[in-house]
Amino acid sequence: MILKDQITNIFVQVDDFCKEFEAQIKKMKLQALGDRKKRRNRTSLMSDSEIVTIMIGFHLGAHKTFKHYYKEVVCGYWKDLFPKSLSYNRFIELQQRSFVVFALFLKEKCLGKCTGISFMDSTTLKVCRNQRIHNHKVFKGLAERGKSSMGWFYGFKLHLVCNEKGELLSFYLTKGNVDDRDLKHIKNMTQQLFGKLFADKGYLSKSLWELLFADGIQLFTKLRKNMKNHIMKMEDKILLRKRAIIETINDELKNHCQVEHTRHRSVNNFMMNILGSLTAYCFFPKKPSLNLKKVNDGQLFLNFP
Missing domain, CATH: 3.30.420.10 (Ribonuclease H-like superfamily/Ribonuclease H)
Structure with missing residues (x-):
């Protein structure tokens, strides 16, 4: 199981990126000038940064099914970290709304x-x-x-x-x-x-x-x-x-x-699963790597005329 310090560190990085993303969205006037229709913009109990963090934590842990992970860890062991956690069914419905910010976080902050x-x-x-x-x-x-x-x-x-x-x-x-x-x-x-x-x-x-x-x-x-x-x-x-x-x-x-x-039941959740897996790998403390060093063996070469 992932320690609370680790998941808190991940949440801080994700939350900083989400705040920067929201600030940029506000600067861009996405709504058309002629469209004066009022639109509802209700905020959910769980933020995008919390949803993304929970998705990353699942792929870093040892649980094989997301349902058991969410009910046992998120709603149990991490209850103080996510006090406004939604029900499992509602979380599955809302997780796809964080696809854009999740993909951008992976591309901008995680890739080498x-x-x-x-x-x-x-x-x-x-x-x-x-x-x-x-x-x-x-x-x-x-x-x-x-x-x-x-x-x-x-x-x-x-x-x-x-x-x-x-x-x-x-x-x-x-x-x-x-x-x-x-x-x-x-x-x-x-x-x-x-x-x-x-x-x-x-x-x-x-x-x-x-x-x-x-x-x-x-x-x-x-x-x-x-x-x-x-x-x-x-x-x-x-x-x-x-x-x-x-x-x-x-x-x-x-x-x-x-x-x-x-076990996928939705194309959108399939894409979220891929993003979560790739992002979780980027947070691995140890990755397979090559220790490449160019060694000068000091051999002496003589050029004869």
């Missing part, structure tokens, strides 16, 4: 910065078992069948980019049948990247390599058996072998943060 060394990979998000595809209704028309190294699945793909420190740089959600080498979503994910990008064989593509190279990014992947070998620096070979760092991140997102489960 590119250091010139990045790793890219995708992971599957199953929404149901394969035997229940024909009876599934929640994501009908949205989810698609796809195939990964683990076999066929029905759902979505979560594409991630991280640096050598284990910090997430960008993410992208697509349908399950979208190719990893799709130029459109790769272009969106790599807008803030530079330097070297390491990926697996699933990203082998000449057009993709040329697209990234034009943006100042050099793509490194392993070669297939029927391909000719290319000269590569030793440091690049070592970094390519260390691509397991992003596989570890995918494992933590699925097994600890529960980014994937088949």
